């Protein structure tokens with residue numbers, strides 16, 4: 001499982017630049033560049049979601065990363081095989097404004 005750093009500070013799951021989920025999904029079926037990828041698991045940090053979510057909120061260093069970016073060298077049978085990935089989108093307010101900074105075209 002990759003280790004993961006995430007700069008998406010508006011995401012509910014972001015804790016100290018780590019993700020508190022056990023897994024995420026990266027979108028980008030036809031991506032040829034990082035900005036055509038996105039973290040589909042992003043959830044905007046707001047009171048309504050926070051109050052309804054019973055998720056574990058401790059940060060995880062390693063997590064499962066499912067990935068639809070078929071053109072990435074690290075995509076192995078729709079799972080990410082990189083040792084480390086960076087999810088970016090410091091001011092993102094929706095998943096389309098996030099990206100996988102580790103994407104590398106085949």
Ligand code: SF4
Pocket residue numbers: 006007008011012013014015018019020021024039040041042043087098
């Ligand atoms: S944007 Fe994705 S990787 Fe970052 S904290 Fe949110 S769910 Fe986790």
